[in-house]
Amino acid sequence: MDKNMEKVLEVSGLTKTYKNKRGIYDINFEIYRGEIFGFLGPNGAGKTTAMKIMTGLMRADSGDVKIFGHSIHDSFESAMEKVGCIIETVESYPYMTAYENLKQASRYYRDIDDKRIDEVLEITGLIKYKAERTKNFSLGMKQRLGIASSILSRPELVILDEPLNGLDVEGMVEMRRLIKHLSDTQNSTFLISSHLIHDVELTCNKIGIILDGKMLSIDYTDNILANYASLENYFISEVERNGSI
Numbered sequence: 300m301d302k303n304m305e306k307v308l309e310v311s312g313l314t315k316t317y318k319n320k321r322g323i324y325d326i327n328f329e330i331y332r333g334e335i336f337g338f339l340g341p342n343g344a345g346k347t348t349a350m351k352i353m354t355g356l357m358r359a360d361s362g363d364v365k366i367f368g369h370s371i372h373d374s375f376e377s378a379m380e381k382v383g384c385i386i387e388t389v390e391s392y393p394y395m396t397a398y399e400n401l402k403q404a405s406r407y408y409r410d411i412d413d414k415r416i417d418e419v420l421e422i423t424g425l426i427k428y429k430a431e432r433t434k435n436f437s438l439g440m441k442q443r444l445g446i447a448s449s450i451l452s453r454p455e456l457v458i459l460d461e462p463l464n465g466l467d468v469e470g471m472v473e474m475r476r477l478i479k480h481l482s483d484t485q486n487s488t489f490l491i492s493s494h495l496i497h498d499v500e501l502t503c504n505k506i507g508i509i510l511d512g513k514m515l516s517i518d519y520t521d522n523i524l525a526n527y528a529s530l531e532n533y534f535i536s537e538v539e540r541n542g543s544i
């Protein structure tokens with residue numbers, strides 16, 4: 300790895316235990332500029348919990364998250380300045396058009412004009428639906444609008460919780476293309492959670508496997524595929540090595 304690569308996200312010792320004793324335990328990983336990091340794990344593994352903490356929606360019991368060197372505990376606003384995210388569901392105002400929804404979202408930021416709104420509609424392939432109310436949008440279109448909204452402010456780190464949830468094959472392929480396009484053209488860095496092994500393999504260049512609240516392993520997709528026939532084989536072997544399945 301290039302030593303000059305900039306560290307975008309640093310998660311250290313992140314722990315959160317819910318009253319029912321579930322949660323996440325001592326999660327550690329780093330993401331460097333330009334990486335598409337896949338946070339892979341089955342339902343209930345702890346992905347959303349970790350992402351909620353990273354974006355300030357929940358407090359950790361212990362551990363820290365640094366984004367571009369700023370701790371979310373000590374300097375939350377500086378940490379989040381260059382972050383765009385979608386956590387859990389993508390919400391839109393159904394009786395507003397795609398444009399109006401983005402206009403509404405733009406109020407949270409400085410300096411977002413109509414030209415930028417058109418740009419994100421263009422990037423996400425929604426420009427032709429600009430004046431349509433979102434109540435008639437398909438799930439895939441809503442996900443695209445969510446991404447459009449999350450990149451409005453030109454974030455350098457985009458955090459997406461299960462962006463492929465509920466999409467059909469075509470929708471997944473489109474979403475994957477969109478993520479890669481943003482990574483190639485804007486050098487955006489991504490943290491994406493998913494339980495879909497095949498899709499993570501095709502989308503992400505670095506993968507962290509989370510199971511029962513613990514991070515089992517982290518490696519580059521190229522390394523994994525050089526040693527295993529598929530990410531699924533690697534996943535099963537990692538899970539078995541750690542005593543489950």
Ligand SMILES: Nc1ncnc2c1ncn2[C@@H]1O[C@H](COP(=O)(O)OP(=O)(O)OP(=O)(O)O)[C@@H](O)[C@H]1O
Nearest residue numbers: 317318319321322341342343344345346347348349
């Ligand atoms: N508010 C809560 N109170 C108690 N337990 C919770 C709460 N939120 C999540 N959990 C539990 O913590 C564990 C991790 O949940 P989390 O939602 O982070 O997993 P996930 O990997 O995002 O799964 P999914 O893909 O199903 O969203 C699960 O066992 C879940 O039941």
